[in-house]
Amino acid sequence: MSFPVQANGSPRAVPNSEASFFWRKLSEHRTALWRLASIGLFFLVWEIAGRIPISFAFPTFLETLRAFVTMTLDGSFVAAYAETLQPLVIGIAISAVIGIGLGIVMGLSRFAEWLVAPVFIVLQAAPMAALIPLITFVYGIGLVSKTLAVIMLALPVIVLNGYKAVRNANPSLVAMCYSFQGNLWQRITKIIIPDASPVIFAGLRLGLAAGFIGVILAELLITPTGIGDLITYHRSVANYAEMYAAVVSIILVSTLTLAALEAFELRVLRPEKRKS
Amino acid sequence: MRNITAQAASAAAVAAGSDVAVEVRGVCKMYNEVEALRGIDLDFPAGKLTTLLGPSGCGKTTLLKIIAGLIPATSGEIRVNGQTVTGPGPERAFVFQDFALMPWATVMRNVAFGLELKGMGKDERQSIARKYIAEVGLSGFESKYPHELSGGMRQRVGLARAFAVNADVLLLDEPFSAVDEQNRRKFQEDLLELVEKEKKTFIFVTHSIEEAVYCSDRIVILSRRPGRIAQIIEPEIDRTASPDAIRRDQGYLDTVEEIWQGLKRYVD
Ligand SMILES: Nc1ncnc2c1ncn2[C@@H]1O[C@H](COP(=O)(O)OP(=O)(O)OP(=O)(O)O)[C@@H](O)[C@H]1O
Numbered sequence: 358m359s360f361p362v363q364a365n366g367s368p369r370a371v372p373n374s375e376a377s378f379f380w381r382k383l384s385e386h387r388t389a390l391w392r393l394a395s396i397g398l399f400f401l402v403w404e405i406a407g408r409i410p411i412s413f414a415f416p417t418f419l420e421t422l423r424a425f426v427t428m429t430l431d432g433s434f435v436a437a438y439a440e441t442l443q444p445l446v447i448g449i450a451i452s453a454v455i456g457i458g459l460g461i462v463m464g465l466s467r468f469a470e471w472l473v474a475p476v477f478i479v480l481q482a483a484p485m486a487a488l489i490p491l492i493t494f495v496y497g498i499g500l501v502s503k504t505l506a507v508i509m510l511a512l513p514v515i516v517l518n519g520y521k522a523v524r525n526a527n528p529s530l531v532a533m534c535y536s537f538q539g540n541l542w543q544r545i546t547k548i549i550i551p552d553a554s555p556v557i558f559a560g561l562r563l564g565l566a567a568g569f570i571g572v573i574l575a576e577l578l579i580t581p582t583g584i585g586d587l588i589t590y591h592r593s594v595a596n597y598a599e600m601y602a603a604v605v606s607i608i609l610v611s612t613l614t615l616a617a618l619e620a621f622e623l624r625v626l627r628p629e630k631r632k633s
Numbered sequence: 634m635r636n637i638t639a640q641a642a643s644a645a646a647v648a649a650g651s652d653v654a655v656e657v658r659g660v661c662k663m664y665n666e667v668e669a670l671r672g673i674d675l676d677f678p679a680g681k682l683t684t685l686l687g688p689s690g691c692g693k694t695t696l697l698k699i700i701a702g703l704i705p706a707t708s709g710e711i712r713v714n715g716q717t718v719t720g721p722g723p724e725r726a727f728v729f730q731d732f733a734l735m736p737w738a739t740v741m742r743n744v745a746f747g748l749e750l751k752g753m754g755k756d757e758r759q760s761i762a763r764k765y766i767a768e769v770g771l772s773g774f775e776s777k778y779p780h781e782l783s784g785g786m787r788q789r790v791g792l793a794r795a796f797a798v799n800a801d802v803l804l805l806d807e808p809f810s811a812v813d814e815q816n817r818r819k820f821q822e823d824l825l826e827l828v829e830k831e832k833k834t835f836i837f838v839t840h841s842i843e844e845a846v847y848c849s850d851r852i853v854i855l856s857r858r859p860g861r862i863a864q865i866i867e868p869e870i871d872r873t874a875s876p877d878a879i880r881r882d883q884g885y886l887d888t889v890e891e892i893w894q895g896l897k898r899y900v901d
Pocket residue numbers: 664665667668669688689690691692693694695696840858
């Protein structure tokens with residue numbers, strides 16, 4: 358079956374001399390080093406591009422950094438995110454509950470799969486961002502519309518991942534649970550969900566990233582509030598460094614949230630992956 | 634060694650009566666168009682280790698899973714301690730060929746899992762699990778995860794999990810097939826000790842003739858698909874001798890040879 362393979366680790370790593378010890382040490386930190394190097398290189402290129410300059414509306418990295426620090430200290434980020442995160446958190450929470458629930462039901466029942474899966478496959482392929490202005494017609498410009506925008510972007514990928522994960526749950530573990538007289542509820546909570554959790558969480562991470570896009574689009578397209586307002590405002594008064602700082606803050610916040618989600622998953626559902 | 638032909642076997646089986654743990658009566662199994670088992674009548678004596686042996690694809694796993702209640706028979710019935718089987722039950726426990734351990738759970742939780750499903754409290758089930766972890770020789774590994782264990786150790790976890798629920802009948806599907814040869818021999822010796830100690834009925838599927846003769850009280854040889862009973866052999870080996878003496882014993886070697894002569898015609 359699937360799991361004995363992963364225990365053996367990399368077949369290539371056979372260190373047998375001093376030199377290879379050095380390489381091994383280096384390779385342990387290699388991913389971290391490469392990551393830092395690639396980020397550093399990116400900032401360098403940014404700084405150079407800003408100094409040429411490629412456009413009068415393109416600030417250098419250092420200007421952006423300065424604006425970022427100022428905006429962090431004067432509290433404008435805090436105020437903006439307090440507003441932006443509201444529809445995002447509500448939307449993601451709703452999408453996660455509905456998405457994982459639907460995904461599990463679809464994974465377990467052929468009928469539900471037949472009924473629901475095509476809808477979400479179409480929705481995932483559709484250009485949902487283009488539909489966001491339509492929501493305003495129906496639900497106005499308030500919190501409801503923005504939450505809906507988040508759900509529209511986040512839900513399909515969460516549902517489809519949950520469904521695929523449950524459908525592909527290790528049949529041997531399911532049979533094991535059945536043979537020890539586990540009931541349906543135990544089979545779902547003790548075997549299927551933990552077994553499917555890596556893929557379910559991959560779906561949640563993709564959904565969260567899509568939700569970020571949804572809420573920013575809603576703030577840019579529906580009503581300028583929160584971080585979207587910050588971007589719009591600074592663009593309108595030609596504070597390009599501040600505008601880019603706001604954009605960078607979005608990337609930062611979404612990366613941190615995704616990392617937190619991953620840490621939560623390892624901690625709660627798959628403790629064995631933490632050790633190695 | 635006692636060699637019982639197919640016809641005499643079913644007669645002997647029905648006569649055995651009293652201390653029979655598992656009765657198989659007229660079991661047939663069709664997978665759509667594929668006939669896997671045909672008219673199996675078989676008794677498994679209580680407290681003994683019976684092996685199912687036969688060519689690949691003859692339906693050994695299928696028969697074991699039907700006895701376990703994991704899949705239904707197309708016709709016929711299974712009785713365990715006189716009760717007709719309709720699904721998995723507490724008096725039977727299965728040891729899986731691929732171990733079927735939860736990779737996210739420690740050895741302790743895996744071994745105690747059958748008890749956890751029954752709703753037993755944590756302290757109680759852990760103390761039971763600890764006992765069986767020690768019995769299969771894994772003390773000190775309670776908080777390890779499956780991927781930190783060797784194949785042989787993983788199968789010991791699977792065995793301890795089956796012991797922990799205190800079933801009367803243990804069903805083992807090629808438990809050693811993913812274990813290397815040296816560990817396998819050690820494991821076989823340990824298993825025999827456990828058979829002696831636990832006084833349970835073991836039904837064991839294997840590909841290895843040596844393993845079957847070495848471990849079994851009774852060997853059921855199935856013919857090629859559709860599986861039917863070809864031969865029943867009781868090795869009658871003196872188990873008080875040391876493992877190495879048994880492996881050199883003339884009766885042991887003759888039995889291996891005889892089974893091989895019988896099975897040879899299925900190999901092409
Ligand atoms: N789920 C299934 N669907 C269809 N056919 C199956 C299924 N499971 C088994 N079979 C068929 O039934 C026959 C018996 O299979 P089984 O797995 O019981 O054999 P086996 O004796 O355990 O073989 P092996 O020694 O290779 O493990 C095989 O020919 C196989 O192709």
